[in-house]
Amino acid sequence: MKSVFGYFFLVLLMVSTVSAATNEELWKQAAEYYDGGQYQSAIENYRVLIERQFENAQVYYNLGNAYFKAGELGHAIWSFRKALRLDPGFKQAKTSLEYARSFNTDQVSIERRGFILDIWDFLSGLLSSNGYLIVLSIAWWLAAALLIYKMIRLESPSWLYYLLIVPLVIIIFASASAARRISEDRLTRWGVISRESADIREGPGVEFNRLEVGHEGLEFKILNDRENSFLIELRNGLVGWVGKEAVLEI
């Protein structure tokens, strides 16, 4: 009985210590835990920071690292994606996310969509939505300046109109890319499997046929949800239902 009380007191002490610590103390302590290989303790600290609304890309990035080191691949990918959602230009998070993805059991192949669409996929993924909006803004100001000059100076050369094609093409491309980034990064719901494996079924329940087995770290779009299941779409186009208990929504 004594030892139970002792354990209870120890836990209480740890909880009260974490509760009393400032955000900065928790942050530094988490880094020390991480360096010392105590990844679960580091995870605990980062989660407390997030619960305290100290929610930024760096916290999620560090949390992802700790999860990865603790062997929780699904949670690690979820954390890196959260970091990139908050700061799409966070290069370390991008690198670590790609590294974590390389450990996925399910390396879902994406069907090639043709040369033009592949180029479009590549170009529209180069920058964040903010980056494309800045490109759009620069091109728009440049096009406006050219147009105004051409209108005010009646005797200006006609080839100035042809020069307008360059910023106009950039405006169209940057607008489309920004719209795509905003749609995919913010408006689309994404999920990741956090358990060792989860059945992807034809319907929302175990009574439906199993289409595939998804493993920890598998990412997908969430198209819809029912009480206990998500309707998901994999990157290869496979659509099915998976239980909510196995999914972390990003």
Place this chain on the structure above:
Amino acid sequence: MTGRNAALFSLLSIFYLASAARALEISASVDKQEVGVGDPITLKLVISGKGGTLPEPTMPDLSAFDIYSSGRSQNISIVNGAFSSSLNMSYVLVPKKVGDQLIGPIVVRDGANMAATEPIKIKVNQPVASPSGQGQGPTPQPQTKQPGGRPQPPDKGSDFFIDQVVDKTSPYVGEQVTLTFRFYQAVNLWDQPALEWPKYNGVTVEDLTANHRYYEVVRGRRYLVTEIKRALFPISSGKIPIDSPRLTIKPDDFGVSFDPFGFFDKDLRELFKRGQPKVLTANVITLNVRSLPESGKPDNFSGAVGRYSISAAADKDSVGVDEPITLKLILSGTGNIRSVPPVKLPDLPDFRIYDSGNTESVSNTNLVISGTKTFELAIIPRTSGAYTIPAITFSYFDPSKGKYQTIATNPIRITATGEGLADVGGAPKNIIGSAVQALGYIVTDYPKNSRPVDLSRSFFFWFFQFIPAAAIIAAMVYRTRTARLLNDRRYARRVGASRRSKVLFEKAAQLKSRGETESFYGALYDAILGYVADRLDLEKSGLTIEQIRSNDTIPENIKGDLAEFLESCQNARFAPGGAAANHVDKMMAGAGELIARLETEI
């Protein structure tokens, strides 16, 4: 159906059938087409098609060969929700007759779809003399062996039996034990055998060889022996049972005698027993695993058993503070290399140390598990100075000598210079964003709790984009007005009327202030007349008061006042003795009112 429609239908049908035929494909290949009798040939079949399941092939008459299945694998891929599969099957064919033998078309059928391989011709020569002993080549030569030291079949004349043996029964913990499994087969099989390995407790397993085949004579009967070797590594001391594998076979009872007339000697009831499965088991082996000696055990011993060597290398010996050095520790040797834990580094307080991962390669050369494990570390000097990474030691137990060994790397000298780079997010600048595929370092600097600005939701961003739009609208207005001024004379005169009359009014005001009343009235007359001429696009030089009175475009209510004002100007201008001062002021004010009325009326 018209002729054109019929042709179109036929064309579509051909395309449909062609695409349906493409859905199921089969190909066959052999590793050699000229062999001796008894020399095995590997036949590989690849069946591919749409869907998750593929049909089994129908084999042609292969009575000129003994045929054994040597494995199959299936790959399933999903693209846009559509399944496609490929089934790889492998067979060993052992020719029995000299001459040209044919592997006929192998057919697969799936409903209406069918595919078949091209026939393969095999030239079978007289048997080639082979060296004795069990070679390790992939295509073993048939050999005849005496059963000395080998297990005997459970019953004299058994068609099949299996056995398993180990090379040592009293190994140390972690020492390799080589298990040999053999399947003795005197008759053909109706189907490929299914081997099920037991679940071992207390040992880890590495496969050494698969499906090594040879002939052996046991109790005067010739058997085809399939041999598989595995490496077992005990992980605890004491008695560890090695249970028997289970081999399920379906004997081809009618193929025993290889006699074409043997069929008539058979009991026809056996025809219905053909292909009945049988389960074969072997003896259980007990390993008496010895624990590692306590005497002489080094402090840093981490459980490695075998024979190892270690080396260390840094990718550079001089760096700036906060720049990483990649330190590689390479451990290689024989033993269960996969289970070797990371090599412990000595305390290096002058460095920040990050694990960059490890790689391992394992081989089974000469039936001994060996390999290399590389531990990669990023070490970063905290301050400038000359440092030495001391010798890194590693201890292992050598079972062949029965004692512990300790090996060490050479010390590595490193010089760190400079004041260090400013941290970006806690990690050295030159690591961030590098193309190296690895987990990044955590951010150690306390971050601000602020989120980056989302431009798509920023009012100021979109307001900033509105400015060029407003400027373009202004430029369009300007351009339109300028063009009209240039091209529309009437418009240009109307627009410029006020400005020009204003100039004359100013001139009149100056004349008034100088007391030049005659000139003042003249300027006032010109200003009003000029304004009317500009507004109505008339020639000012020929315009008279009478013409104004008779002009239809000037409204009646102003026409009289205008003519009267102009007459007053003329009268006052040419009146002898000049006009009174109050008349000048009255005319000046009256001109202003008149212009204002004209502005709205014409």
